[in-house]
Amino acid sequence: MPTATSPLPTQPVAARESQQNMLAYVLRHFWSAYDAEPLPIGYGGLYPEAAVQVVAQQTGFFGQATPYPPEPVWREWAGRKLPFFFQPKLAAELLTLAPGRATIHADVVANAFYLLSGWQEYFSPERDHHGRFPYRASVQLRYGFVAVPVVNYYFDLLRTAVEHVLGYTLPRRPWPHQAPFACWITHDVDNCRSGWKAEGKKALKAGKVGTFMSLLTRRLGGRDAWDNLDTVQREVAVHGQTSTFFMLGNAKPAPNGTPNADYDVRHPRYQRCLQRLRSGGAEIGVHGSIGTSASPEALQREIEQLPPPIRGNRFHYLSWEPQRTPAVLDEVGVQFDTTLGFAEHFGFRHSYCLPFWPHNFATGGCHGFLEIPLNLMDATLHHPNYLQLGPDDILPAVRPMLAEIEHFGGVFTLLWHNENFSRRNQLNGPRQFHALVRYLRSRHAAFVVGSDVLTRFAPTSA
Numbered sequence: 001m002p003t004a005t006s007p008l009p010t011q012p013v014a015a016r017e018s019q020q021n022m023l024a025y026v027l028r029h030f031w032s033a034y035d036a037e038p039l040p041i042g043y044g045g046l047y048p049e050a051a052v053q054v055v056a057q058q059t060g061f062f063g064q065a066t067p068y069p070p071e072p073v074w075r076e077w078a079g080r081k082l083p084f085f086f087q088p089k090l091a092a093e094l095l096t097l098a099p100g101r102a103t104i105h106a107d108v109v110a111n112a113f114y115l116l117s118g119w120q121e122y123f124s125p126e127r128d129h130h131g132r133f134p135y136r137a138s139v140q141l142r143y144g145f146v147a148v149p150v151v152n153y154y155f156d157l158l159r160t161a162v163e164h165v166l167g168y169t170l171p172r173r174p175w176p177h178q179a180p181f182a183c184w185i186t187h188d189v190d191n192c193r194s195g196w197k198a199e200g201k202k203a204l205k206a207g208k209v210g211t212f213m214s215l216l217t218r219r220l221g222g223r224d225a226w227d228n229l230d231t232v233q234r235e236v237a238v239h240g241q242t243s244t245f246f247m248l249g250n251a252k253p254a255p256n257g258t259p260n261a262d263y264d265v266r267h268p269r270y271q272r273c274l275q276r277l278r279s280g281g282a283e284i285g286v287h288g289s290i291g292t293s294a295s296p297e298a299l300q301r302e303i304e305q306l307p308p309p310i311r312g313n314r315f316h317y318l319s320w321e322p323q324r325t326p327a328v329l330d331e332v333g334v335q336f337d338t339t340l341g342f343a344e345h346f347g348f349r350h351s352y353c354l355p356f357w358p359h360n361f362a363t364g365g366c367h368g369f370l371e372i373p374l375n376l377m378d379a380t381l382h383h384p385n386y387l388q389l390g391p392d393d394i395l396p397a398v399r400p401m402l403a404e405i406e407h408f409g410g411v412f413t414l415l416w417h418n419e420n421f422s423r424r425n426q427l428n429g430p431r432q433f434h435a436l437v438r439y440l441r442s443r444h445a446a447f448v449v450g451s452d453v454l455t456r457f458a459p460t461s462a
């Protein structure tokens with residue numbers, strides 16, 4: 001089912017959001033970032049006795065179904081200029097402290113809710129030719145903050161207020177080995193059999209007949225250059241780490257011609273390979289093929305082709321329809337997902353660098369799966385439609401984003417396709433992957449997989 005041709009529902013399910021729901025949603029995430037007992041926070045007349053108060057901006061915005069608020073005002077906090085929406089006038093002091101009391105004069109609840117809930121994409125009709133909400137339609141692009149986790153900065157303001165009242169520092173939810181932040185290495189396995197064709201074509205174009213012949217010979221001997229999942233595992237193991245392989249369960253192209261897998265995961269050789277990877281410490285997840293983001297039955301069928309247990313998903317082509325997909329994942333009982341990043345740019349699609357529970361616009365609560373946002377995809381770095389970074393430009397370009405994740409103790413989710421572990425890829429290939437991972441190690445990141453993140457953030461569901 002090509003999502004690009006499916007009409008969006010014209011009437012959003014629930015256009016009205018109460019201040020109570022917004023506060024609950026935002027605080028659930030604020031408190032999940034810390035290892036501490038929640039403290040009441042007052043907001044717009046709710047909990048007036050609370051020692052920490054957030055001043056609510058009177059706005060009719062959340063009673064309507066419009067995607068974008070008016071232009072934000074900008075104010076500095078923690079050394080960073082931040083956008084504040086819904087604030088025609090913002091007090092000179094963002095935060096005032098008195099003995100035993102703290103007042104935040106910016107509406108961090110409305111702002112955090114707007115970005116973290118993905119309000120813009122839920123209510124925007126904009127979709128690209130793959131049916132995705134495009135980066136070009138986002139407030140992150142319009143106001144230039146895609147690589148800044150703005151919601152974490154709002155939370156930092158709230159944390160400062162809470163710590164003032166409590167009189168002590170809130171401990172962060174810890175990562176293994178007291179690491180300052182975490183990194184999750186993932187691979188979407190789209191292709192295992194077409195390396196000879198794709199790389200062979202390039203070799204012929206460059207006049208490298210020998211390379212072409214060697215690719216062809218390997219392929220005829222049953223070893224395509226991209227049939228390399230064991231190699232990928234070894235490359236990650238060089239750093240003493242393990243990673244997650246997201247496998248497609250559909251070898252048929254979508255009706256609009258978009259390719260799915262070039263391999264049949266049901267074949268015993270792939271089933272054996274997955275068992276091997278898992279016994280080597282890898283995590284296996286489902287890579288929902290085109291159409292599954294709108295069909296629980298189709299996603300369920302693909303999960304059943306993989307060796308259980310399958311807890312996590314990332315959709316192929318990062319397919320995601322905000323009005324439909326979260327309910328699909330709930331229905332199938334997927335425990336975590338890691339689709340939500342922009343294909344076109346690295347950074348923070350929900351302006352947040354920790355896992356979160358997607359907002360349920362139909363109920364005003366949360367969906368049942370944990371979203372571990374995707375921050376960087378190999379294909380984004382060098383692609384005619386995305387960025388065109390040279391091989392040595394990658395690390396300098398992404399380092400500021402990594403510094404933000406480190407600063408807030410977040411998790412950095414990296415997608416490196418198995419085909420980009422081919423030695424012939426000099427642009428976003430194994431050399432660039434290893435340089436990134438070496439850098440992350442030098443910053444003392446804890447390397448985790450999705451189930452580890454789930455255990456830490458949703459201990460009852462793991």
Ligand SMILES: [Zn+2]
Nearest residue numbers: 188190316317
């Ligand atoms: Zn894919």
